[in-house]
Amino acid sequence: MSTRDIVLVALFAAIIVVLGMLPPITFGFIPVPITAQSLGVMLAGCILGAKRGAAACLLVVLLVAIGLPVLSGGRGGLAVFAGPTAGYLVGWIAGAFVTGLIAERLVRDSQTEFMQFASFFLAAVVGGIGVVYLLGIAWLSFMSGKAFVETAIASLVFIPGDLIKAVVAMLAARAVQAGYPLLPIRT
Amino acid sequence: MLTGLDIEGTTLLHRTSARLKLIVLFAVAAGLFAVSNVWLLVAFAIIAAGLYASTGIGLREAFRRVRFVLFTVLLVALANYLFHSLSDALAVLFRLGTLVLLAAAVTATTTVSAFMDEIAVLLRPLERLGLLRAADVSLAVGLVLRFAPEILARYGDIREAHRARGLRARPLGVLVPLVILTLKDADTIAMAIDARGFRRQ
Secondary structure (H helix, E strand, O other): OOHHHHHHHHHHHHHHHHHHHOOOEEEOOEEEEEOOHHHHHHHHHHHHOHHHHHHHHHHHHHHHHOOOOOEHHHEOOOHHHHOOOHHHHHHHHHHHHHHHHHHHHHOOOOOOHHHHHHHHHHHHHHHHHHHHHHHHHHHHHHHOHHHHHHHHHHHHHHHHHHHHHHHHHHHHHHHHHHHOOOOOOOO | OOOOOOOOOOOHHHHOOHHHHHHHHHHHHHHHOOOOOHHHHHHHHHHHHHHHHOOOOOHHHHHHHHHHHHHHHHHHHHHHHHHOOHHHHHHHHHHHHHHHHHHHHHHHHOOHHHHHHHHHHHHHHHHHOOOOOHHHHHHHHHHHHHHHHHHHHHHHHHHHHHHHOOOOOOHHHHHHHHHHHHHHOHHHHHHHHHHOOOOOO
């Protein structure tokens, strides 16, 4: 990685940290307030691409592990990894990577606006929701003893909020791609 | 703003080396899954709570730090109680509870720099292979700590600029300028790092 890549990764990790400090966003049509931090994971892949996006998430996970309160609500430290939902946090790394992989291959500068939106949305849903939930639920099942099926099903209540985040990530990623493109596009 | 979760002190846990604490923590984590006797797990949980309290952390702060994780543990235990049996629920509750309290005790007694030293040791094999440099990792950690407050201040500025123009605060209207303005700084910061020869390539 070049110095510029390291700086981009660190700045994006800092953006994810800041997203955790903001008050939760509330939408009129959904009763549960959603925290913006996991939005940062989708954005990392969509804006920086697979490698740098995953590195930014890895950096955030590292900051949590070394005892810095960087997660939403000022959470941090090794206790987070001892809990049953740690898989979602570690899943961010793979999630951002897959988001980036898909975005790098689907998004083109010559595409119509609609196709670019569709590409970013698909990347955010598959990587930022699919992969994160896959790892999160796998870990949850391992930690939750015999009731793993029930807890796995219960965790699906967060899907609607995450779909809204994927829409926000899609809109923001396209705007950033138009204003300051950084995504390494592969043809 | 971003200060470590370690608290000052000279207790036994503070004096133990970070590496030993981490090795013991991982060994206990693996071992706990082999134990299914509820009374034994309760005893472990009491010992873990005692260790956490012995770090000199106040009761209120101690609870504030672990309440969210303990809440998720409680939910998982509740699911076990509802769909299986009370003994399964108690085993999960005290097994994960022990782990959470021990992990919190390690975090409370280990400084961020002590953790970074252990990270550097763990990265040594990767460094030998030429894949990653430990110095780059600590540079990145330093950059996050340096720029997170600045990005938060920038978020406030953008919100204020919108308010001054009578615009309603919408998440997207703040997010996009925040990301673009922040990432645009990367070139200048990278140049400043290279000009000072921090990475010595």
